[in-house]
Amino acid sequence: MPQWSDYTNGQRIKILRGREITQPQLAERCGLSVVTIQKAEQDKVLSLTTLLRIAGALGVDTSVILGQQAPRRAMSMDDRAMLRELSRAVHDSWVGLLPRTVAAPSADELRAAVDACWARYWEGHYAEAGAIVAPLLEAATAHRHEQPHDRQATAWGLISDAHRLAAYVANLMGARDLAYAAIGHAQEAAESAADNMRHALVTSGRAWVYLRDSRLKAALDLAEKSAVDIEPRFSRATPGELVAYGSHVNFAAVVAARLEKKERAKEFLSQSHAAGARLGEEIAAHGTRWGPVSATTQAVGVNVGLGRIGKALALADDIKDVSALSPAAQNRYSMDLALAQAHARQWDASLDTLEETLTKAPEWSRHQVLPGVIVEKVGRASTARLRRVSKLLGVSNPVTGGFDTATEKSAL
Structure with missing residues (x-):
């Protein structure tokens, strides 16, 4: 199977264009003639101006067209366009560069938008979630600008939530640099909000970015810290605290399993099961969901990671209904x-x-x-x-x- 660098520039443009868009449609998006697009795909002429316009229309870096890096697997043109817009919103909103048309909604409206975005994310509609996050970042920033300096904690918390969402979408779609930037902004915003729960959630999110970047030891250190920081007293914990703790201590079990630290993984699993049992049902809070079904199904994956295949299959045999997930x-x-x-x-x-x-x-x-x-x-x-x-x-x-x-x- 050819490597991406084995193709010519013209072939790479044609592959990126795919079946989703015709040459005339690409020409219209670029503001170029169809003849120019044809010559580019035939490797006859590809000026710098044409290269930049085609890259922008296809939603990729110029280095992808030039074969210096491969496109991300399974990335459609709409996905690439979404990530470019999300990247713009993450970087621009953080330094206060907002479109003039951005309105400043209320805190309640922003919370509803955050919840809606998490819902799309957990339904598996990642591109749609990312498309919602970009304007959400701008709206949350505009909201903060309207608050008195000594009353901005709530606004900073919402900005932290929006950046954490951006980091999750970017990380899952392989945009690692964007994920690092967004989770860093989320951490700074959580500190400005003086919110220990949000800070722990962001720490766990950074651990996930590390895990996908193969920084396993650093991921485990952060995952453990996040779980310890939000560990509640079960006798008086709120459902939201149990959801946050159960889901994040389970993530610590996942990372420990990847590092083959079996005893620590088992200990974390025990805690995640305890949180699920205490909840008694699946409950959504803090951008995640946890309960007894989550604890059992997640344990299947952790046991696979530990090499305990018989245990994983035995757990799966006892799982009859996952509709609550x-x-x-x-x-x-x-x-x-x-x-x-x-x-x-x-x-x-x-x-x-x-x-x-x-x-x-x-x-x-x-x-x-x-x-x-x-x-x-x-x-x-x-x-x-x-x-x-x-x-x-x-x-x-x-x-x-x-x-x-x-x-x-x-x-x-």
């Missing part, structure tokens, strides 16, 4: 189950689980690494159904899946 959490559980089945050499069962999720949630799936890991693992068994599942993933090589050879340790 968010769509994204349901999909993630299915991927953990498919991976456990692949480890157990239950090839057909693994492909059944994977194919069902890919068919049900194609938008969610294309932003995940784990489906490719599963395809690669099952591919070694040479099953007859593998090619169909690979096609759902949008890859041509059923053995490697066309993915970077990412290990399961970084496939969160």
